[in-house]
Amino acid sequence: MTDAILDRAFSALADPTRRHLLTALLESDQTVVDLAAPFAMSLTAVSKHIGILIEAGLITQYREGRDRWCALNPAAMHEAFRWMQEFGYSLDQADETFEAELLELGLIDPET
């Protein structure tokens, strides 16, 4: 039951396009067309992503004329956040090991 919510929240968050949509909404509510503008993909594709975010409970929509305005919905994000909080890891330790891991994976340059 709570599994289904976390499934949808985390898999919605797993896509970079959807994460960009969410950060865009951090600024202010936006219409579907506005949200889609920066992306090099069809409006239909972005519309689908938005549908997934809605299903995941990460955003909501309200209509105004022919516009669909999207807004952040804190509920599901909060639930995912809370799940991760169970892992009471040391933040200091994490910061140290993280850099080393990035180097190992070749994802950052040594001089950065």
Add this chain to the structure above:
Amino acid sequence: MTDAILDRAFSALADPTRRHLLTALLESDQTVVDLAAPFAMSLTAVSKHIGILIEAGLITQYREGRDRWCALNPAAMHEAFRWMQEFGYSLDQADETFEAELLELGLIDPET
């Protein structure tokens, strides 16, 4: 670059089996066979899940004879956690709206 890390972390977290594996490791380090025992799926399947968790940087492995011990790796979890922290939502508000949403989706009973 950081997108790739978040992609892998969140999509690794999106599967309930893998989340169960992580919470099991919260107790203590465990071998692959031990981790697989509670699940109604083949050892190969669990081994694949573990591989995904390793690739995502959520766990690490060390060998000891024929055993492979798995241990939590806080790095990637921390990164995902930090991304979500950008959403400075009100936790109080989230708790209120979350219950309502669960009801609406039929995921919980009214009396709970």
Add this chain to the structure above:
DNA sequence: CGCAAACTCAACCAAATGGTTGACGATTCA
């Protein structure tokens, strides 16, 4: 030695994912 245990690897499969295009409905505006 010889077998069992602990895995991993390779090949395969069905279903889900992320994208496309084309048609459609609803709303605004000249």
Add this chain to the structure above:
DNA sequence: TGAATCGTCAACCATTTGGTTGAGTTTGCG
């Protein structure tokens, strides 16, 4: 009224995902 804007829907496609089975490798043990 008629055309343009703002979307959604349906069908299709290639790739990824999550599972299987069968074979192989390495290690421990009697």
